[in-house]
Amino acid sequence: MDNEFLPLATAAAREASRWLARSSAAQRDAGLLSMAEAMRAAEAEILAANATDIGSFTGSASLRDRLVLDPHRIAAMAQGLEDIAVLPDPLDRTLAEWTRPNGLRFRRIATPIGVIGMIYESRPNVGADAAGLCLKSGNAVILRGGSESFYSSIAIHAALISGLRAAGLPEACVQVAPSTDRAFVAAMLGAAGAIDLIIPRGGRSLVERVQREARVPVLAHAEGLNHTYVHAAADPEMARKILANAKMRRTSVCGATETLLIDREVAPTLLPLLIADLRALGCNFRADGASREIVPGLPPAADNDFDTEWLDAILSVRVVDGVDQALAHIARHGSGHTDAIVTEDADAAEIFLAGIDSAVALWNASTQFCDGAEFGFGAEIGIATGRVHARGPVGLEQLTTYRYVVLGDGQVRP
Amino acid sequence: MDNEFLPLATAAAREASRWLARSSAAQRDAGLLSMAEAMRAAEAEILAANATDIGSFTGSASLRDRLVLDPHRIAAMAQGLEDIAVLPDPLDRTLAEWTRPNGLRFRRIATPIGVIGMIYESRPNVGADAAGLCLKSGNAVILRGGSESFYSSIAIHAALISGLRAAGLPEACVQVAPSTDRAFVAAMLGAAGAIDLIIPRGGRSLVERVQREARVPVLAHAEGLNHTYVHAAADPEMARKILANAKMRRTSVCGATETLLIDREVAPTLLPLLIADLRALGCNFRADGASREIVPGLPPAADNDFDTEWLDAILSVRVVDGVDQALAHIARHGSGHTDAIVTEDADAAEIFLAGIDSAVALWNASTQFCDGAEFGFGAEIGIATGRVHARGPVGLEQLTTYRYVVLGDGQVRP
Secondary structure (H helix, E strand, C coil): CHHHHHHHHHHHHHHHHHHHHCCCHHHHHHHHHHHHHHHHHCHHHHHHHHHHHHHCCCCCHHHHHHHCCCHHHHHHHHHHHHHHHCCCCCCCCEEEEEECCCCCEEEEEEEECCEEEEEECCCCHHHHHHHHHHHHCCCEEEEECCHHHHHHHHHHHHHHHHHHHHCCCCHHHEEECCCCCHHHHHHHHCCECCECEEEEECCHHHHHHHHHHCCCCECCCCCCCEEEEECCCCCHHHHHHHHHHHHHCCCCCCCCEEEEEEECCCHHHHHHHHHHHHHHCCCEEEECHHHHHHCCCCCECCCCHHHCCCCCCEEEEEEECCHHHHHHHHHHHCCCCEEEEECCCHHHHHHHHHHCCCCEEEEEECHHHCCCCCCCCCCCCEEECCCCCCCEEECCHHHEEEEEEEEEEEECCC | CHHHHHHHHHHHHHHHHHHHHCCCHHHHHHHHHHHHHHHHHCHHHHHHHHHHHHHCCCCCHHHHHHHCCCHHHHHHHHHHHHHHHCCCCCCCCEEEEEECCCCCEEEEEEEECCEEEEEECCCCHHHHHHHHHHHHCCCEEEEECCHHHHHHHHHHHHHHHHHHHHCCCCHHHEEECCCCCHHHHHHHHCCECCECEEEEECCHHHHHHHHHHCCCCECCCCCCCEEEEECCCCCHHHHHHHHHHHHHCCCCCCCCEEEEEEECCCHHHHHHHHHHHHHHCCCEEEECHHHHHHCCCCCECCCCHHHCCCCCCEEEEEEECCHHHHHHHHHHHCCCCEEEEECCCHHHHHHHHHHCCCCEEEEEECHHHCCHHHHCCCCCCEEECCCCCCCEEECCHHHEEEEEEEEEEEECCC
16 A cells, blocks of 8 residues: 555645745745644544554653653644744745846745655654644655554644645645555655655664665764863863753753763863762763773773763763864764864864864853754754755755746847 | 775775865865866876777767867866866855854854765766866865776876875875776765765766665756747747757757747747747757647657657757646656746746746746856856755855854853
């Protein structure tokens, strides 16, 4: 059944994407508000479907918590759609404009990408968020959620399309995989020309599978092996506050710091304080030899600990000799996601910020700011870790592409 | 040997790309001028290598012509590098800048993509152009030219790196495949994480192979099935001039028009003139029934002629009933490359330009303007036909990506 469904779905999505490309911002915003209203109205159906998913769920309590919906979470999804509706229209922006000596006038204009395939794991709200962001940016979307949340996804989708219908928008703007068959994912990944961009959102094995198999461009959200580098000229109190937040505010987010680099000059005085702060918050450590000499009892770091994205209350710790060694460590072990320096020395900060090749480089701030809302994007569909199209938080602008409109008065090329 | 070479080449390229990311525009421009000087100095060696290639070439005269180098063509390659040197620096541009209520200051900055793999067919100058554009934009490049031009490519590369060396730049900024083994291409296409972007430039089979096999993002240059739509309110003389240019100026370029759409209202008077003009220039036709009633003797169009990129002196011809039918035809048969309308009616033009989803939409101008130099980009590495990262001519700006620098004074995330 899936093999028959996907070509129909992508054809319908293409048609919807053409409609969206010619739609007005007011039409799309009305669709968003109508989807939110329908979501609120469908609370009972969504909760019933969610109860079915929960009833057959056998995973851990923390995964179960991500799966559970309640009236508050449904209201938050609806509110999320309303929040997207009031964001600025990302389409039809003139990105550049110029006139050539022959009189041809060029405009580069932001346009939708087209048809987006969103592949995500259990949290059901990801589907509603993605539908809202794609609709606002004029893209048709095909959602394929985790199998654990299948009935929840179907019920949420039913609400979304009833909202689209009520607002007079094509239902095919938002489609959902009709089964949990994994072959459907393979078909999506192979749909070159029919799906324009795949966005995977989930654990490493999902993202790696998508990157390995996709014949369609992928905006991947891979690992965040992030560093906080405490420079010799760091304000000690600021360093303590930033590191505690960067590591422990939430340990499971991709913007969390995984490795502390600290200058040898200040390590004897500052490292014990940093370790004590984090220990009080429940953090464990994997430390290099120099750190262990300063703070006896720290567990030793194994060979690959500096290459490990913990996503947990564990911090790798290494003493370095200045900015260049910190940059070399990050170039070798980092994942190009988010890295920060804490220092009062503007020259050192400048060298660090210029030498870092990550999507986000921060000076005197927590790595946990790597987030669409914190960037002011209003909402995000993920954090891009590739190097083309978009890097860092993916908001509405990053869900657009561009085209050229060229105005002449009879020019021909010599 | 190739299987050993590529990991070494990509590691060296990564190191060179890090050097380039921290280099100044003046350093890169000095490298370009030095490469040009070395190219001129190596004229004899390049011609000798080219003679070896020509000596064993067995293909057609037109392909042979693309392969042949002479002092004039070598000087043109050197001049091309000098022309790139004087273009504006595409790096370190501030693309956006804002401050959040918490005081965090955000900057989005243009940066190099990293390591680019360039896979191209016989014309040896493509390698020199690509090396120049990549160097200017701070990217390391690995060149894999066509096997027919292997010795020419090796000699050109030798000149380029002697120029890099003389200017004090890392030689690994520009590398070349050490053999014609096709397995090297496969290794490049599989080098996820080691090569950041593959740019194929050549015939359809090359591009399709790259798109099918690549595990690395691809900026593909696929077909240009372009339309010129002569609207009922077209200025007849302008339409004649534009169509003749769009179809016949050069028939082998991807910006050439392949299909004429003409409004039924003006077809009886205008189509015979358009056909006569093109026939005088040596053009042949594949026409629908309505066209053949107006111009007897036109060869009939077969089912898939409207889906064929002729790249030759052949034009598909169809009569349509207004803008909507023209847009529907283009949506169904076009390749999203370049499409033009000829009309004096601004409302019709607006509907057409808004309804076209191609990379380039023109009003009253020849489709052959789809070219980096004509866009004012100075030079181009190809024309992108995908929907993400870049569309249309790929110049220096399109060879960059971006990153964020975030400046704080101790902010932590609540």
